[in-house]
Amino acid sequence: MGMPTTPVPYDFIGDVLITPQQIEDRVRELGQQITRDYQNSDHLLILGLLRGSVMFITDLMRHIQRPMTMDFMSVASYSGTESSGFIRIEADHKTSIQNWDVILVDDIVDTGYTLNFVRKLLLDRNPRSLKICALLDKVERRKAAVPIDYCGFTIPDYFVMGYGLDIDENGRNLPYICSVNLEKYNQRSQP
Ligand code: 5GP
Ligand code: MG
Ligand code: MG
Numbered sequence: 365m366g367m368p369t370t371p372v373p374y375d376f377i378g379d380v381l382i383t384p385q386q387i388e389d390r391v392r393e394l395g396q397q398i399t400r401d402y403q404n405s406d407h408l409l410i411l412g413l414l415r416g417s418v419m420f421i422t423d424l425m426r427h428i429q430r431p432m433t434m435d436f437m438s439v440a441s442y443s444g445t446e447s448s449g450f451i452r453i454e455a456d457h458k459t460s461i462q463n464w465d466v467i468l469v470d471d472i473v474d475t476g477y478t479l480n481f482v483r484k485l486l487l488d489r490n491p492r493s494l495k496i497c498a499l500l501d502k503v504e505r506r507k508a509a510v511p512i513d514y515c516g517f518t519i520p521d522y523f524v525m526g527y528g529l530d531i532d533e534n535g536r537n538l539p540y541i542c543s544v545n546l547e548k549y550n551q552r553s554q555p
Pocket of ligand 2: 470
């Protein structure tokens, strides 16, 4: 697919893996699928993991034609680009989830440690139902099993950024998903 043709705000962008059009089309499909699957539910809660899922969720919810509400929680599992396997709750969700059909949304499933941990935590809180939606799935990297009910795209083992996903908090604003050129990234001059 190559480099984008318009000027880019980062010099460590690798290849564009998923274009804005591909994202838009797939997110619409997921929203339509969720609309169908939850047509008998008036208690749909989209529960996102901060911060990577924010852009995905704001687009996804435009295509959910059911009553719904939105909440977030924040967990920490990563420092830089390596998973620690250690998960800590930084901020919990506000809604009491007992009466809700919950869809837990994250940007990407890598080792699976994060969603595996959060899923068990939420199940202990007795939601009416719980499903998982992830924009991206790096299948090859899985260490902990996670049932992904709604998956945007399966991707190879690249470190990616854009469309909400960051590298050290940079890159979330990009409208596409691209690999990070780690060599260039590590050589960059610090702002
Ligand atoms: P897991 O616990 O599944 O190993 O990691 C999940 C979290 O790691 C994701 O929510 C995301 O924050 C981060 N992560 C894993 N792979 C990538 C990647 O390629 N790019 C970015 N930006 N974050 C990633
Ligand atoms: Mg995350
Ligand atoms: Mg991150």
